[in-house]
Amino acid sequence: MNASLKSRLRDGKIVTGIFITEFRTANMGTLLDMAGCDFAIFDMEHCSFTNQDLSAALPGFRNCNCRPLVRVPAVRREFFQSVLDGGAKGIVVPVVESPEQVQEAVAMMKYPPQGKRGLSFCCPHTCFREQDRDSYTQNANENLLLVIQIETQTGLDRLEEILAVPGIDVVFIGNMDLSLSMGVKNDLAKGPVHDAVQKILRSAKAHGIAGGGNFVRPELAAQFQKDGLQFISLDSDVERFIAGLISGIETVHKGLNLDAVPSYDAEINF
Numbered sequence: 001m002n003a004s005l006k007s008r009l010r011d012g013k014i015v016t017g018i019f020i021t022e023f024r025t026a027n028m029g030t031l032l033d034m035a036g037c038d039f040a041i042f043d044m045e046h047c048s049f050t051n052q053d054l055s056a057a058l059p060g061f062r063n064c065n066c067r068p069l070v071r072v073p074a075v076r077r078e079f080f081q082s083v084l085d086g087g088a089k090g091i092v093v094p095v096v097e098s099p100e101q102v103q104e105a106v107a108m109m110k111y112p113p114q115g116k117r118g119l120s121f122c123c124p125h126t127c128f129r130e131q132d133r134d135s136y137t138q139n140a141n142e143n144l145l146l147v148i149q150i151e152t153q154t155g156l157d158r159l160e161e162i163l164a165v166p167g168i169d170v171v172f173i174g175n176m177d178l179s180l181s182m183g184v185k186n187d188l189a190k191g192p193v194h195d196a197v198q199k200i201l202r203s204a205k206a207h208g209i210a211g212g213g214n215f216v217r218p219e220l221a222a223q224f225q226k227d228g229l230q231f232i233s234l235d236s237d238v239e240r241f242i243a244g245l246i247s248g249i250e251t252v253h254k255g256l257n258l259d260a261v262p263s264y265d266a267e268i269n270f
Contacts, residue, residue: 029061058087080108085123090145106167111137151177173213201227
């Protein structure tokens with residue numbers, strides 16, 4: 001059996017994956033596994049995924065090295081219970097701004113006595129098979145991944161309080177929202193956002209927690225590696241799909257000496 005994401009991170013390995021924001025296919029796990037992804041985060045915060053969508057997609061990750069995670073809309077029992085019982089291997093919690101949020105997330109992630117997650121074996125997470133109760137719950141408590149996002153000035157100000165709560169596996173930096181909250185340019189190469197990212201990663205590393213974020217540019221990923229960056233997202237399925245198509249079409253146009261591919265800016269009406 002492939003090692004869990006948590007054990008890979010504990011061993012100091014760097015894992016890479018992608019947000020799933022738009023595409024719905026039962027073959028997503030196999031496709032991402034073929035591409036070499038370590039994880040996929042289904043986004044229920046910004047996107048329209050439902051539990052029914054997840055129930056169709058998550059079984060496709062069985063026996064894959066790529067592990068499915070879900071970014072929930074909020075720290076509420078109904079979001080945690082259903083996606084974990086549906087087969088998600090971890091939860092991503094957005095906009096964490098207090099230690100209390102983390103405490104509640106940990107409690108809903110873990111079975112008693114460490115938490116208060118409800119137990120049912122008649123669900124996809126066990127392949128609908130009866131399990132040895134104590135062995136299964138201990139395994140789940142030890143291997144399911146909890147990712148919290150620091151993406152506001154408030155979260156940054158309370159960083160040390162938040163990271164002091166036991167049970168966090170990854171601190172994922174939402175640099176776009178963080179820059180918006182700070183009121184500064186989203187520049188990861190230098191300046192206030194760069195310094196904030198570095199501070200978060202170093203603080204997480206000091207607490208024995210892996211650091212993560214969207215770092216598509218290789219030079220930025222390399223720049224932050226020594227600060228504790230281990231969990232790297234390559235943006236989303238939509239962005240990778242569009243980038244791949246543009247690259248392919250540009251190659252064809254260039255090879256046939258055709259005009260350059262025009263770019264279009266969509267006008268947003270409010």
